[in-house]
Amino acid sequence: xxIEREKLVYICYSDIAGQVRGKGFPARDLEKRRRFGVGWTPxxxxxxxxxRIPKTPFGPLGDLHLVPVDSQDVVLDFGDGTPxxxxxxxxxxxxxxxxxxxxxxxxxxxxxxxxxxxxxxxxLASFEHEFYLEGAEERSGDAYALSSLRSNxxxxxxxxxxxxxxxxxxxxxxxxxxxxxxxxxxxPAPALEAADRAVKLREICRAVARRHGFRASFSPLVxxxxxxxxxxxxxxxxxxxDRPVTWDPQQPGELxxxxxxxxxxxxxxxxALCALTAPSVISYDRLKPNSWSAFWGNLGLxxxxxxxxxxxxxQAADVDPAPCYNLEYRASDAAASPYLQLxxxxxxxxQGLREKLPAPPxxxxxxxxxxxxxxxxxxxxDLPRSLGEALDALESDQTVLSWLGPTLSQAYLLHKRGxxxxxxxKDEAEICRVYTEAY
Numbered sequence: 001x002x003i004e005r006e007k008l009v010y011i012c013y014s015d016i017a018g019q020v021r022g023k024g025f026p027a028r029d030l031e032k033r034r035r036f037g038v039g040w041t042p043x044x045x046x047x048x049x050x051x052r053i054p055k056t057p058f059g060p061l062g063d064l065h066l067v068p069v070d071s072q073d074v075v076l077d078f079g080d081g082t083p084x085x086x087x088x089x090x091x092x093x094x095x096x097x098x099x100x101x102x103x104x105x106x107x108x109x110x111x112x113x114x115x116x117x118x119x120x121x122x123x124l125a126s127f128e129h130e131f132y133l134e135g136a137e138e139r140s141g142d143a144y145a146l147s148s149l150r151s152n153x154x155x156x157x158x159x160x161x162x163x164x165x166x167x168x169x170x171x172x173x174x175x176x177x178x179x180x181x182x183x184x185x186x187x188p189a190p191a192l193e194a195a196d197r198a199v200k201l202r203e204i205c206r207a208v209a210r211r212h213g214f215r216a217s218f219s220p221l222v223x224x225x226x227x228x229x230x231x232x233x234x235x236x237x238x239x240x241x242d243r244p245v246t247w248d249p250q251q252p253g254e255l256x257x258x259x260x261x262x263x264x265x266x267x268x269x270x271x272a273l274c275a276l277t278a279p280s281v282i283s284y285d286r287l288k289p290n291s292w293s294a295f296w297g298n299l300g301l302x303x304x305x306x307x308x309x310x311x312x313x314x315q316a317a318d319v320d321p322a323p324c325y326n327l328e329y330r331a332s333d334a335a336a337s338p339y340l341q342l343x344x345x346x347x348x349x350x351q352g353l354r355e356k357l358p359a360p361p362x363x364x365x366x367x368x369x370x371x372x373x374x375x376x377x378x379x380x381x382d383l384p385r386s387l388g389e390a391l392d393a394l395e396s397d398q399t400v401l402s403w404l405g406p407t408l409s410q411a412y413l414l415h416k417r418g419x420x421x422x423x424x425x426k427d428e429a430e431i432c433r434v435y436t437e438a439y
Contacts, residue, residue, distance in 0.1 A: 006026055011037050013066060016104070017337075018049070019438075023040075037065050042102070049435070054418030055415075055418050069088075071196045073086060087203075089200070104337045108192060115346055124235065128185045136151060162204050162208055179223075188236075219439040220286050221286055243322075278335070279416055299361070347403040
């Protein structure tokens with residue numbers, strides 16, 4: 001009797017390294033796995049992007065469950081006889097069903113719950129992704145050009161189709177400025193779903209690219225001196241009735257009082273936040289001046305080099321600005337988990353609201369030209385210039401550490417410092433290669 005292929009299903013989650021890891025089981029067992037999922041181990045979260053565990057606070061001890069959550073399954077069925085890829089997002093819980101203190105999706109849920117319970121506010125968000133398509137045709141002058149799409153048109157169409165088939169609503173897709181670099185966005189969604197979409201999008205992109213002989217990498221940098229890949233996080237505030245409350249035409253920059261306090265909280269803690277949102281060795285090679293990337297901790301109006309950018313909206317009489325108005329956080333990349341990125345921003349914004357911080361001044365032009373004294377007067381902080389500096393800032397910011405809790409704080413710092421140590425003797429080209437492969 002011939003052996004028949006048996007379909008598998010995977011339960012996955014996004015971890016400290018921004019990697020999607022999990023376990024599989026026969027598809028016939030899916031319904032009985034819905035409640036308790038699969039077994040998991042605390043030290044699994046200490047696996048870094050290089051596939052190693054330099055240090056762990058957990059050792060070989062402990063048991064957990066990786067449990068499916070209420071998010072649409074990802075199913076990639078191309079109808080051509082190739083294996084159907086089927087996976088679910090999950091959360092890590094203790095054996096008695098309590099959220100595990102190092103589960104990043106649970107951390108984001110907690111941040112959103114606190115924001116709503118304390119302030120009556122919700123978050124609408126979207127992640128803007130850039131990626132490098134290894135194997136795509138390279139031609140001088142192809143940035144933003146229609147010619148960049150012709151050599152991989154089938155990949156592009158299948159990728160967008162796979163996103164839509166899995167509940168992601170594609171918004172834009174384009175060849176970006178960098179060599180073989182592309183950008184894709186999907187429609188905004190409630191914050192937890194937006195982070196789920198970000199995890200799904202990256203894995204769907206990698207899967208479709210592989211089918212067409214390409215390799216998609218979301219690494220912050222592929223080649224030094226060439227434009228890197230960011231993940232820009234767009235967000236706006238809603239009240240409990242889902243009415244937009246970020247826009248106020250009477251305020252500077254049309255940023256509402258609540259929106260201003262939220263932004264101020266992010267800027268106050270930005271040096272520590274960078275360790276969570278831009279957490280690779282090469283993240284800081286992308287965050288440079290005059291490179292259309294964040295370099296200072298400032299709020300700018302339609303400024304693509306501001307850390308927080310007030311985005312434009314259509315200036316038409318029949319367009320309501322309120323639902324269009326949003327801010328964009330630009331010091332982030334795909335070396336981080338979307339859950340941790342968004343949780344950090346929500347906790348920081350909530351802290352600004354708790355303290356009723358005034359809206360930050362809105363900069364016009366390059367903050368470098370202001371000089372150090374004026375920047376200090378305006379509360380514009382320098383961003384960290386390296387991962388090591390960012391980790392030191394995180395470790396010294398007790399407020400940010402309190403959001404993470406003692407166990408996750410310790411695990412995160414051990415994890416990232418271990419990554420630093422492993423790459424300390426590598427040259428620049430090798431570091432880029434390693435991250436390109438990992439992401």
